[in-house]
Amino acid sequence: MxxxxxxxxxxxxxxTNLGLSQSAYIRSPIERDIATAGTSEQRPAWVRELLAVIAQHENDEHRRAS
Incomplete structure (x- = not known):
């Protein structure tokens, strides 16, 4: 790419700030997209919000660790 x-x-x-290799960082949204592809049902809003909070928390922890 x-x-x-x-x-x-x-x-x-x-x-680097997330503690990942560049390849892993680039690969992560692709893997998430493929994992959810083919599902015609969208996740409920509360699930999307919860996942966003979890992702933000993980990013914050990675930043504190660096």
Missing amino acids: KLTRELDKACKLRA
Whole structure:
């Protein structure tokens, strides 16, 4: 995958801040999308909100650990 120099730099920095490799950081949204693809039903709003809170908490923990 080709990235602009600026996007590549920002991607590496974000991955490092999360304690991930750049590949793992890029792969994560693709894996989430594939895991939920093919389901015609959208998750209830409360589930989406809960998952967002969990993801934010995990990001905060990764930042504190670095």
